[in-house]
Amino acid sequence: MSMENDFSVSDELEDYSRDALESVALDFLRKVVLASPRDKGTFQANWVVGINSIDSGVYPQRTNANNAINRGGAVIKKLTYSPNMTINVSNNLPYARRLNNGYSKQSPKFFVEIAARNAGVNLKDGDL
Secondary structure, X not given: OOOOOOOOHHHHHHHHXXXXXXXXXXXXXXXXXXXXXOOOOHHHHOEEEEXXXXXXXXXXXXXXXXXXXXXXXXXXXXXXXXXXXXXXXXXXXXXXXXXXXXXXXXXXXXXXXXHHHHHOOOOHHHOX
């Protein structure tokens, strides 16, 4: 008796991996945007997402944090999964590193790393 197998373990693992990666990336994006210090909203709104490359854009006209989450989320949700892919979440404003190093009293020092750890992002060598 031969059983047909409509179920592929490989496909299921790929679906699971994609869903897990998407979930972690979306969670990190939300956490880092909301943890970011806010004055006029420009810094929070300049978080961008790139798949397998870094979005190097700077958008000084953007001021809405929710739009940053929605834009980045749309990029993440349409990704085509591959085992070696990288999701890059970045903020390219010239003062981003200074804010993460504790310049603003609105957010703790290393708020980016804290958001990453809270989202379950694997920090390669402790660096983002």
